Amino acid sequence: MILPHATLAEPPHFSVLERVVFAALVIASAVSFWQRFGPIVRKILQSKKDPGFRLAPIGRRVWDFFSEVLLQSKVIAQRPLPGLAHAFVFWSFLGFALVTLNHCAVGLGIGFLNPESQGLSGLFSRLYFYLAAVFALLCAVSITGLFVRRFFVRPVWLGKKVSIESGYIAFLIFALMATYLAAFFTTDASPAARILWWIHTLALVVFLPLIPHTKHLHLVLSPATIFLSREKFSDIPPLANDEDFGLVAGQDLTQIVSLQAYSCVECGRCTEHCPAASTGKALNPKDVILGLRSYLNEIGPATEEPLLGKHNSQEAIFQCTTCGACEFQCPVGIEHLPIIVGLRRGAVNTGAWEDERGAKLFNQLERGSNALGMSSAERDKFIQKESLPIFDGTQEYCLWLGCMGAYDPKGREIVAAFARIMQHLGTSYGVMSKEKCTGDPVRRLGNDLVFQQLAEANLEILAQNKVKKIVTVCPHCVRTIQEDWKAYGTPPEVEHHTEFLARHITQLPAVKTKESIVYHDPCYLGRYRDVYDEPRQLVQITGKLVEAERNRERSFCCGAGGGLAFLGEESGERVSHARAQELTATGAKTIATACPFCNSMFRDAVGEPNGLSAAPKVLDIAQLIDSHLGEPTLRLYTRKSDEDHRSH
Amino acid sequence: MKIIVAIKQVPDRDAPIRIAAAGKWIEESGLQFSMNEPDAYALEEALRLKEAHGGEVIVLSAGPERVGTTLREALAKGADRAIHVTADDLGERDALGVARLLSEAIKPESPDLILTGLQSEDLGLGQTGVILAELLNLPHASLILHVEKTDAGLKVKRELESGWFQEIELPTPAVLTIQSGGNKLRYATLMGIKRAKTKETRVLNAAELAPVAPPTAVLEKIALPTKQRSTQILPGTPKEAAAALVEKLRFEVRVL
Numbered sequence: 094m095i096l097p098h099a100t101l102a103e104p105p106h107f108s109v110l111e112r113v114v115f116a117a118l119v120i121a122s123a124v125s126f127w128q129r130f131g132p133i134v135r136k137i138l139q140s141k142k143d144p145g146f147r148l149a150p151i152g153r154r155v156w157d158f159f160s161e162v163l164l165q166s167k168v169i170a171q172r173p174l175p176g177l178a179h180a181f182v183f184w185s186f187l188g189f190a191l192v193t194l195n196h197c198a199v200g201l202g203i204g205f206l207n208p209e210s211q212g213l214s215g216l217f218s219r220l221y222f223y224l225a226a227v228f229a230l231l232c233a234v235s236i237t238g239l240f241v242r243r244f245f246v247r248p249v250w251l252g253k254k255v256s257i258e259s260g261y262i263a264f265l266i267f268a269l270m271a272t273y274l275a276a277f278f279t280t281d282a283s284p285a286a287r288i289l290w291w292i293h294t295l296a297l298v299v300f301l302p303l304i305p306h307t308k309h310l311h312l313v314l315s316p317a318t319i320f321l322s323r324e325k326f327s328d329i330p331p332l333a334n335d336e337d338f339g340l341v342a343g344q345d346l347t348q349i350v351s352l353q354a355y356s357c358v359e360c361g362r363c364t365e366h367c368p369a370a371s372t373g374k375a376l377n378p379k380d381v382i383l384g385l386r387s388y389l390n391e392i393g394p395a396t397e398e399p400l401l402g403k404h405n406s407q408e409a410i411f412q413c414t415t416c417g418a419c420e421f422q423c424p425v426g427i428e429h430l431p432i433i434v435g436l437r438r439g440a441v442n443t444g445a446w447e448d449e450r451g452a453k454l455f456n457q458l459e460r461g462s463n464a465l466g467m468s469s470a471e472r473d474k475f476i477q478k479e480s481l482p483i484f485d486g487t488q489e490y491c492l493w494l495g496c497m498g499a500y501d502p503k504g505r506e507i508v509a510a511f512a513r514i515m516q517h518l519g520t521s522y523g524v525m526s527k528e529k530c531t532g533d534p535v536r537r538l539g540n541d542l543v544f545q546q547l548a549e550a551n552l553e554i555l556a557q558n559k560v561k562k563i564v565t566v567c568p569h570c571v572r573t574i575q576e577d578w579k580a581y582g583t584p585p586e587v588e589h590h591t592e593f594l595a596r597h598i599t600q601l602p603a604v605k606t607k608e609s610i611v612y613h614d615p616c617y618l619g620r621y622r623d624v625y626d627e628p629r630q631l632v633q634i635t636g637k638l639v640e641a642e643r644n645r646e647r648s649f650c651c652g653a654g655g656g657l658a659f660l661g662e663e664s665g666e667r668v669s670h671a672r673a674q675e676l677t678a679t680g681a682k683t684i685a686t687a688c689p690f691c692n693s694m695f696r697d698a699v700g701e702p703n704g705l706s707a708a709p710k711v712l713d714i715a716q717l718i719d720s721h722l723g724e725p726t727l728r729l730y731t732r733k734s735d736e737d738h739r740s741h
Numbered sequence: 742m743k744i745i746v747a748i749k750q751v752p753d754r755d756a757p758i759r760i761a762a763a764g765k766w767i768e769e770s771g772l773q774f775s776m777n778e779p780d781a782y783a784l785e786e787a788l789r790l791k792e793a794h795g796g797e798v799i800v801l802s803a804g805p806e807r808v809g810t811t812l813r814e815a816l817a818k819g820a821d822r823a824i825h826v827t828a829d830d831l832g833e834r835d836a837l838g839v840a841r842l843l844s845e846a847i848k849p850e851s852p853d854l855i856l857t858g859l860q861s862e863d864l865g866l867g868q869t870g871v872i873l874a875e876l877l878n879l880p881h882a883s884l885i886l887h888v889e890k891t892d893a894g895l896k897v898k899r900e901l902e903s904g905w906f907q908e909i910e911l912p913t914p915a916v917l918t919i920q921s922g923g924n925k926l927r928y929a930t931l932m933g934i935k936r937a938k939t940k941e942t943r944v945l946n947a948a949e950l951a952p953v954a955p956p957t958a959v960l961e962k963i964a965l966p967t968k969q970r971s972t973q974i975l976p977g978t979p980k981e982a983a984a985a986l987v988e989k990l991r992f993e994v995r996v997l
Contacts, residue, residue: 336935338931441928441930442930442931443930443931443932444927444928444932444933451928452926452927452928453925455928455929456926459928459929460753460754460775461754461755462755468754469755470755540928540930541931542930542931542934543928
């Protein structure tokens with residue numbers, strides 16, 4: 094079939110002069126691209142090799158690439174409208190790869206997609222050009238929408254300064270799509286078709302060298318960044334050798350860190366979700382990454398110039414609660430936590446960080462057993478008072494108390510409540526006669542010396558007592574035992590009490606009061622451990638679950654993580670107050686927590702004078718369930734389905 | 742300024758204390774040991790003086806092999822070298838005997854300043870530093886919170902009773918015993934620990950430094966404190982309880 098309009102974008106016959114001009118433009122464009130891109134690649138390659146990096150298991154990497162790059166899952170899920178617009182632009186680029194290749198080939202007189210040819214190849218070409226036209230239309234609309242958003246709507250997290258360059262890029266993309274579409278309405282070899290072809294070409298050759306300029310680098314780098322990302326959330330790499338103290342100077346930047354620094358697309362999702370940035374602190378996770386990029390541009394890797402100074406401030410780095418919202422949100426695979434914790438390691442392991450409360454915490458944990466600085470005799474007294482059995486190797490579970498559970502009065506109430514539930518369930522458990530802090534606060538603050546001492550001491554005590562399974566009320570303990578201790582031995586199995594309780598939910602009282610309860614996802618249970626449903630199931634058997642505005646993966650930190658519970662929060666609004674207000678705004682009578690640190694922060698925040706008139710109660714999920722012990726269990730209500738379940 | 746800091750290793754404050762079979766000292770097996778806290782403040786003061794004025798900080802400790810960990814900790818915090826007087830018989834030496842050992846180890850170094858903690862957290866005699874000054878025939882001051890170097894020597898701040906302080910000047914070399922809390926203690930760092938491995942620790946044998954002389958004071962018997970529960974809960978409304986509390990403070994305890 095011969096199409097009524099003879100051509101789709103490509104005037105097929107070019108003069109020699111045109112071919113020479115075209116070839117020259119393409120070469121100039123490519124050279125100009127490499128002049129900017131080459132040094133960046135060299136800086137990444139000059140960076141230190143990543144200690145402990147393995148490509149295997151490759152399956153996860155392929156999946157991440159497929160889901161986050163090709164499907165744009167994270168881009169869309171976390172910001173649906175602009176995310177979808179971005180995805181259309183991206184998918185159009187993919188679709189256009191063949192069109193653009195053909196476009197260049199036509200310019201040299203060797204075009205391979207010819208809609209006018211007969212048979213299969215002609216059919217394929219026609220179909221492909223029409224498909225590309227659909228993409229072009231979606232892309233043109235999307236990029237216009239994104240342009241309007243950036244230049245007129247102007248969300249705060251995109252930064253105060255409008256990026257003019259984004260305007261150029263948007264215009265070029267729009268021009269590429271418009272010329273492609275307009276060509277459908279021209280006839281073959283007409284002057285109009287020729288002009289459109291040349292505009293399309295010019296847009297292409299100008300676009301290419303703009304890519305390695307700042308944030309548009311993500312077009313080339315972020316697929317690699319996502320593919321090469323570390324295996325786990327907040328995956329803190331081991332120290333390479335005796336001279337490795339973390340991220341101290343340029344020579345400590347690893348290839349992955351440098352790659353990530355150059356991949357940032359400056360979308361500000363990290364900033365939007367950062368508890369420090371949202372409450373007026375100096376820290377802005379986007380600026381941390383861009384600071385590293387500026388450092389690499391101005392000073393470079395493999396140098397001894399300190400990383401904390403001109404481009405990143407120590408003050409900001411130590412304001413991080415390690416809630417991980419930034420790392421979770423980042424659509425281009427930047428892992429902020431290993432970088433921020435890495436910079437803290439650099440400052441603490443060399444003694445450059447001087448902080449009165451920080452030093453006190455370190456000294457306490459170096460000499461004593463707990464982060465609260467109390468005598469371990471206080472823990473013994475608590476165990477005696479609650480008649481908690483001592484673990485002797487015969488029980489199934491070791492109930493790990495943690496510093497909050499053993500020393501904090503309210504944390505003790507949570508432990509006592511959970512112990513009563515275990516008793517009620519007939520689960521055998523015991524507590525360690527001796528237990529040290531898991532090292533969570535020092536790990537997050539970057540003190541490898543004290544962390545190693547604590548991890549090793551605890552691993553030894555647990556091995557001596559032949560502990561196989563640990564359950565604890567503190568998500569920080571869970572994470573630190575399971576992941577961070579691995580650097581120094583093989584930790585026992587560990588789970589959070591809400592996971593344990595959810596497994597026994599049919600044996601728990603199901604009272605279903607009308608009382609509305611808002612559940613707050615602790616960072617270390619949610620983003621760090623992907624446990625979202627179990628606590629909700631448990632809340633639902635005691636009352637009516639309501640959700641805060643930000644929940645699950647988007648939950649907002651209580652302010653205590655990253656060792657910050659033990660430092661001072663000196664500037665800005667308090668993170669705990671911001672979150673407590675959000676939780677209280679749901680109208681819930683109770684705030685259900687699953688972490689003794691969150692619990693402590695919110696009790697303080699809702700109890701503030703001049704605060705809210707009818708302050709909600711703050712209770713751990715274990716306390717909610719404990720208050721109904723003895724009442725009918727879920728099993729009575731669901732006996733039939735339960736038995737069905739058992740017969741399978 | 743060349744500064745020597747004399748440090749004692751004592752049982753961890755958190756350690757569960759048991760009395761040894763002979764009843765004269767605690768059972769040391771299974772105990773964890775750490776740096777005596779006032780000595781940690783003495784080290785901190787020395788490190789600050791060195792940072793301000795230059796010089797050298799030497800840490801000195803007498804005791805069995807385990808003392809090595811405390812010396813390494815001090816080196817990790819920034820001391821330049823260590824002297825370990827190995828002695829397994831410290832229990833048989835009184836404060837005078839220990840001070841003799843320390844003074845013999847100090848003499849060849851001829852330092853400008855000798856710092857040590859006001860007292861130890863285990864025996865709490867508070868004598869070793871002062872006797873040391875006497876043996877070395879040097880001026881001394883005790884209960885020091887702050888040390889300042891002057892052209893003539895030192896200006897130091899002493900803690901007196903009831904929140905009073907005294908400032909005195911003394912020439913160097915001198916011996917000062919340091920009170921806890923004058924400074925904020927620095928933390929040991931990973932880099933410090935790694936660097937400490939290459940720092941010198943000189944080992945001196947106690948028996949060769951000073952023979953064991955019959956002690957002038959002998960520990961007869963030690964006992965664990967008996968627990969007494971004397972907490973009283975004052976009943977009633979907060980107002981009534983407060984009134985009752987004031988009554989007790991005024992007439993029973995006589996502090997108001």
